[in-house]
Amino acid sequence: MDNHITIFDTTLRDGEQSPGYSMNKPEKLRLALQLEKLGVDVIEAGFPIASDGDYETVKEIGKTIKKSTIAALCRTRQVDLESAVSSLEHAAKPRIHTFIATSDIHLQHKLQMSREEVLESAVNAVEFAKSHYDDIEFSAEDASRSDPEFLIDIFTAVIEAGATTINVPDTVGYALPWEYADLIKTLHDNIPNIDQATISVHCHNDLGLAVANSLMAVRNGARQIECTVNGIGERAGNASLEEVVMAIETRKNNMDYTTGINTKEIYPSSQMLAQITGKGVQPNKAIVGENAFAHEAGIHQHGVLKNPLTYEIMTPDSVGLTSNKIVIGKHSGRFALGKKLEELGYHLNKEDLNRVYTMVTKLADEQKVVNDEDLMNLMATTKYSKEKPDKSVVAGG
Missing domain, CATH: 3.20.20.70 (Aldolase class I)
Incomplete structure (x- = not known):
C-alpha cells in the first residue's frame, strides 16, 4: 500500500x-x-x-x-x-x-x-x-x-x-x-x-x-x-x-x-x-503555541542549553521558528540566567550571579516572567564585577 x-x-x-x-x-x-x-x-x-x-x-x-x-x-x-x-x-x-x-x-x-x-x-x-x-x-x-x-x-x-x-x-x-x-x-x-x-x-x-x-x-x-x-x-x-x-x-x-x-x-x-x-493561538498549543519550544524550569533549561534533544523531540527550525525560548521565571536556574545575561552582554562571576539570581527570583514571584528589559533594568542598578570571569568558576544548576 x-x-x-x-x-x-x-x-x-x-x-x-x-x-x-x-x-x-x-x-x-x-x-x-x-x-x-x-x-x-x-x-x-x-x-x-x-x-x-x-x-x-x-x-x-x-x-x-x-x-x-x-x-x-x-x-x-x-x-x-x-x-x-x-x-x-x-x-x-x-x-x-x-x-x-x-x-x-x-x-x-x-x-x-x-x-x-x-x-x-x-x-x-x-x-x-x-x-x-x-x-x-x-x-x-x-x-x-x-x-x-x-x-x-x-x-x-x-x-x-x-x-x-x-x-x-x-x-x-x-x-x-x-x-x-x-x-x-x-x-x-x-x-x-x-x-x-x-x-x-x-x-x-x-x-x-x-x-x-x-x-x-x-x-x-x-x-x-x-x-x-x-x-x-x-x-x-x-x-x-x-x-x-x-x-x-x-x-x-x-x-x-x-x-x-x-x-x-x-x-x-x-x-x-x-x-x-485576530484569534491568537493558545500558548500551550502543540507545535505552534508560544510555549511549544519555551523552557522555564531550571532542570529543563540546563538540559536544553547543553543539548536540545534532552527536552525537545523536534527542532524549532523544522517548523519554521528560528530558535527555542528560554523563559526566566521563578523556576529558572542559575545556569539559564547566566546564559541569558551573557546574551545581553553581562558576564557575571559566581558570587555576582548568585546575588542577581536571588533578586530575579523575587521579581519573578511578583510578575511571573522576567523579560530582557527587566533584566537590563535590574543590572543597571546592581553592582557587579566588570571583569569577564573565567568560565570554570561560573555557577551552573
Missing part, C-alpha cells in the same frame, strides 16, 4: 465556520497562497452555495492556485452540485466534494429520509459530479455513528458511480481511537471496490481525540487526512494539520509514512491565520 498521506486542508471551509473566524475574499486568497506554499495537497476553498461571496471566493482561488487541488463542498442536492461545478470551472485541479448524512439519528431527525433514499441521492450526486470532473470525493456525514453495513453499501455504490475518495468523518468527535481504527479497517477490508478509491478521514476534536483518531485511521488503511491550521473548526475544532504532520515526521521510527508538507512553513502559516482572524 502507498505510504504517502494526502493532506486535505479545510481551514478555509470548516475552519472558517468557527465562531469569530470568518474571512473575506482577499484574506482567503492570501491564506490559500500560503497553504500552497506549505505544500497542502488539497485545499477545500469553501461551500459555494452558502453565499455569493463564498462562490466568488472559491472561483478566485481556483483561478489562482496551480499546484494544490481545489475542492468545493456541496450537499447532494442538484442546486448545490451545479454551484460547486460552476465555481471550479477555471481551477487547474478541481475536486467536487459532496456529502450526505448516513447515521440513523441524522436520517430520522434532520433529513427525514430512508437509507435507500440517501443511497440513491449519494449515487446521483456522484454521477452528476463525475460527468463534469474526474476527481470526486464523497463524505458520509456522521459516519462514526452510522451502521458499518450501511457504510459499506453506500461507499461501494458511490465508488461504482465514480467517487475517487471516500471520506469517513467523525463529525461530532464521538469515536475513541480503537473504535475508529476498527471502523476504518472494517471498511478497508469489506468494500469490494476499495482499490479504486482513497479512504479519507475528517475528525473533530470534541473529546480531544481528533489527531489520535486520524493517525489510527492511517494505520488501518486511510491515506488522506482532513485537517486545519491551528486545529480550528466547528465547536472544539478539527484535527490539527501541524500536529498530524509533525507526528508523522517526528515518529518515522514507528510510522513509515510521508506527506508533501514543507514543515518549515508550518509556523508562518499558523501566524498568518492568527493575524488574519
Whole structure:
C-alpha cells in the first residue's frame, strides 16, 4: 500500500465556520497562497452555495492556485452540485466534494429520509459530479455513528458511480481511537471496490481525540487526512494539520509514512491565520503555541542549553521558528540566567550571579516572567564585577 498521506486542508471551509473566524475574499486568497506554499495537497476553498461571496471566493482561488487541488463542498442536492461545478470551472485541479448524512439519528431527525433514499441521492450526486470532473470525493456525514453495513453499501455504490475518495468523518468527535481504527479497517477490508478509491478521514476534536483518531485511521488503511491550521473548526475544532504532520515526521521510527508538507512553513502559516482572524493561538498549543519550544524550569533549561534533544523531540527550525525560548521565571536556574545575561552582554562571576539570581527570583514571584528589559533594568542598578570571569568558576544548576 502507498505510504504517502494526502493532506486535505479545510481551514478555509470548516475552519472558517468557527465562531469569530470568518474571512473575506482577499484574506482567503492570501491564506490559500500560503497553504500552497506549505505544500497542502488539497485545499477545500469553501461551500459555494452558502453565499455569493463564498462562490466568488472559491472561483478566485481556483483561478489562482496551480499546484494544490481545489475542492468545493456541496450537499447532494442538484442546486448545490451545479454551484460547486460552476465555481471550479477555471481551477487547474478541481475536486467536487459532496456529502450526505448516513447515521440513523441524522436520517430520522434532520433529513427525514430512508437509507435507500440517501443511497440513491449519494449515487446521483456522484454521477452528476463525475460527468463534469474526474476527481470526486464523497463524505458520509456522521459516519462514526452510522451502521458499518450501511457504510459499506453506500461507499461501494458511490465508488461504482465514480467517487475517487471516500471520506469517513467523525463529525461530532464521538469515536475513541480503537473504535475508529476498527471502523476504518472494517471498511478497508469489506468494500469490494476499495482499490479504486482513497479512504479519507475528517475528525473533530470534541473529546480531544481528533489527531489520535486520524493517525489510527492511517494505520488501518486511510491515506488522506482532513485537517486545519491551528486545529480550528466547528465547536472544539478539527484535527490539527501541524500536529498530524509533525507526528508523522517526528515518529518515522514507528510510522513509515510521508506527506508533501514543507514543515518549515508550518509556523508562518499558523501566524498568518492568527493575524488574519485576530484569534491568537493558545500558548500551550502543540507545535505552534508560544510555549511549544519555551523552557522555564531550571532542570529543563540546563538540559536544553547543553543539548536540545534532552527536552525537545523536534527542532524549532523544522517548523519554521528560528530558535527555542528560554523563559526566566521563578523556576529558572542559575545556569539559564547566566546564559541569558551573557546574551545581553553581562558576564557575571559566581558570587555576582548568585546575588542577581536571588533578586530575579523575587521579581519573578511578583510578575511571573522576567523579560530582557527587566533584566537590563535590574543590572543597571546592581553592582557587579566588570571583569569577564573565567568560565570554570561560573555557577551552573
